[in-house]
Amino acid sequence: KWLKPERTVTTTCPFCGVGCQIDVGVSENRIVRVRGNRSPGSPNNGQLCVKGRFGLTFAESPERLKTPLVRTDDGFKPVSWDEAFKIITEALHKHRERSFGMLASARCTNEENYLAQKFTRLVMKSNNIDHCARLCHAPTVAGLRKAFGSGAMTNSIAELAYSGCIFVIGSNTTEQHPVIALKIKEAKRRGGKIIVADPRKIELTAIADVWLRHNPGTDVALILGMCKVIVDEGLIDKSFIEERCEGFEDFASSLEKLSLEEVETLTGVDIDDLKSAARMYATRRPSSIVYAMGITQHANGTENVLALANLSMLTGNIGKPSAGINPLRGQNNVQGSCDMGALPDLLPGYKSIKDPEVRRLFEKAWGCRLPEEPGLTVTEMFHAIDDGRIRAMYIIGENPVLSDPDAGQVVESLKKLEFLVVQDIFLSETARLAHVVLPAASALEKEGTFTNTERKVLRVRKALEPPGDALPDWEIICKIARRMGYGEQFSYKDPEEVMKEIASLTKIYGGISYDRLEKQPLQWPCPEPDHPGTPYLHGDGFMRGKGKFHVLQFRPSPERPDREYPYILTTGRILFHYHTGTMTRKVPDLNYLRPEEWVEMNLLDAQELGVTDGSWVEVSSRRGRVRAKAKVTERSPRGVVFMTFHFSETPTNNLTGALLDPVARIPELKVCPVKIQPI
Ligand code: SF4
Helix, strand or coil: CCCCCCCEEEEECCEECCCEEEEEEECEEEEEEEEEECCCCCCCCCCCCHHHHHHHHHCCCCCCCCCCEEEEEEEEEEEEEHHHHHHHHHHHHHHHHHHHEEEECCCCHHHHHHHHHHHHHCCCCCCEEECHHHHCCHHHHHHHHHHHHHCCCCCCCCHHHHEEEEEECCCCCHHHCHHHHHHHHHHHCCCCCCEEEEECEEEEEEHEEECCCCCCCCCCHHHHHHHHHHHCCCCCCCHHHHHHEHHHHHHHHHHHHHCCCHHHHHCCCCHHHHHHHHHHHHHHCCEEEEECHHCCCCCCHHHHHHHHHHHHHCCCCCCCCCCEEEECCCCCCCCHHHHHCCCEECCCCEEECHHHHHHHHHHHHCCCCCCCCCCCHHHHHHHHCCCCCCCEEEEEEECCCCCCCCCHHHHHHHHCEEEEEEEEECCCCCCCCCCCCEECCCCCCCCEEEEECCEEEEEEEECCCCCCEEECHHHHHHHHHHCCCCCCCCCCCHHHHHHHHHHHHHHHHHHHHCHHHHCCECCCCCCCCCCCCCCCCCCEEEEEEEEECCCCCCCCCCCCCCCCCCEEEECCCCCCCCCCCHHHHHCCCCCCCCCCCCCEEEEEHHHHHHCCCEEEEEEEECCCCCEEEEEEEEEECCCCEEECCCCCCCCHHHHCCCCCCCCCCCCCCEEEEEEEEEC
């Protein structure tokens, strides 16, 4: 039946990193209407995509976890919170220090991520904490920090509409960040130029002034080629470079050895198109760069990011309104979970765990001694399980069984743990392997904050009561910590108290409070209670002092097609689903729009293999094999196939490998050699 809303709660969309503000109409503890919110500072100004408008009913799914579960020989048995806590605390007491690992979550609030890292460091005495940023924007944090001193999106979403040129590389923005794509289209309507670099034909290529269809994994060569054109044609911003940057001479001379013919051979991009793109980006200022996982999910992801930083500094397109570098974050709070220190080497506010002064500050506030050695990353933790170094894990709201590379091996590793506790809203593929499963409240059922891709801290407000005995993640973490003897340090009465502690210890959040957020969202750095927030970074100078050019060389992907595995698989997301599908697959409307995985392949490849549209194929790599229906399409170039990781029936990450970027430790997820056989 159609119900009129009894009340409306303004909160933040729980899906992608745009952080759209939504007005959720509620009646009888059910969502009866969702509208985009237009209040000041709202990143979406009333606009929403299909997931935000129609995808929230996952919260009402009968499959929600309602009570703690303990694994027995006969399957999972419901237990009370008391029983679950007793088992967990006994097990965790045995595995303090290095044998423990925590996966925090980009779907949890800032306050919850702060508590997860505090729990790991203080209670478990370990720095083994990481989360899904390792699989998406770890190269952004590493690369942009090296170049500028801060690893965040430099500008605001709204500024994109006023860019003279937008260079979109490795971002299928209309599918993955639809509301940001609207700003790109608005820039075009205002007369801006659009350059798209993508091996696949995506929706934005239709409005692109130049489409650079480069070979997968050749981004560094492509970007260096653009830099060379800009330097050779004298299109650099000399005074910007002289006043604000260092390392230019070395970088410029490294380009002398590069030939555009070589770039053309490596990338497959015509020299004339490369030149047009370079001239457009350099001359149509202010120019913005937009990128996502097509840049970062590579074994050379950090170099890709550094190459983009070089390009922006060359032309002075950084530190100004509508001119900057905009890494689009995938999950709703991936920015915030990094800000909060859910990382193995960094405390909240990106402070190094190795710095004794930083440690002293947190030790004084928390009343403890902190472990000094950086911990293990997600992928390293799975290897550490295999060789017995990690024996217990606490996973909150992540589903590595579907999201992580070489997923078959991830399952084997998790099965070896002596103790695994998983906290989630559904019995995910990972939760099924746990010894204890804890039922969590969803983002619609708790208070807190998320920080969106543009560094904007947004309120999350409770619209619904959680089902059964489910509790907010922050409350569960505190209860476990208190049972383990840390009552004083985990005695918060609500998330607002946690935010007060965050603000007191984290300079970039120093001026953020719930009182201020009631009026409007704030963008960090916001160091003081009267600071207005920072719409764009590096205006008064780079955070590291001078912006640093890096000399780079193109390194081909270590994963290359050969006779046995002749196609390149590249993975990504689609509009109708989100991440491993844990939430959106529970929404009948979204599942109707896209119920199954497709292997997108080029018509000529399909003809050669005798594959027709809709027929079943087996895709195999050196790691595993999966089956799905073929989608014959001109979106894929010859030799490249595309799949998502949204569908548990087709666990695409069984195919991908865990070759790591040497700096950011992110795996190569965009270039995976496979073979395809019709079934
Ligand atoms: Fe939600 Fe992202 Fe869609 Fe906005 S663009 S409604 S944040 S999924």
